[in-house]
Amino acid sequence: MSDPREPHERSSNSTLAFIVGGLVVAVAVIAWIMYGGDAGDDGDINVEVEGGSEAVEDAADSVGDAAQDAADSVGDAAQDAADSVDDAADDAGDAAEDTTNQ
Template sequence: MADPNTNINNNTGGEPPKGGGNTGIALLVGGLVVIVAIIAWYIWGGQPAETVDGDTEVNVEATAESAAESVEDGAEDAAAAADNAADSVEEGAEDAAAAVEEGTEDAAAAVEEGAEDAADATGNAVEEAGDEIEEATDGASADADADANAEVETTQ
């Protein structure tokens, strides 16, 4: 059995459990919200919008004219940019054509010089070959003459 002197508290009487402390934080947050709302009210005018009785006239012509001027200005700017781009492309093409022409002239000069060198070399080779043929012919003629003279002497 349980001891009758033991006090068991099942919250069926006596004092409620202590807790809370969140009341102060809630009050502080609420105060900050009110302060921010007041500051916002003053920043954004603080008064409701006024209503105007009667007809309201809106001038759309001025807006249409300024829009037309803006479009015209934009078109002029685009045309100027296109002209600049065309000029740049034209200059680039002229530079490229000049470079190609210069390269072609250099290549033609090199081919011409190479052809002249080849012709000179061929002429020299032909001349040397002619000299060798002449020497060989002269040598052969001399040998033939010597052989002929030797035969003539031996037959005599």
């Protein structure tokens, strides 16, 4: 029987080293593609969008219409609130006259 105090045989970690090495190479390749890529690239990018100005004008019109609608809604709500306050003041005044006349 083996003695538990005897040192165990050393196992090889070559599989782990192979996996770690592969990961390092993969990260290096990804970094080169992302940051270095092609040495002949001058970095200039030109993008042309046909009909883009019409889309921007339509979007601006839509935003303007939405803003106007929102302003109208706020104005209507303010007018309704003012009318309610006036009605409440009239009702309070009528109630005060009724109590005074009794």
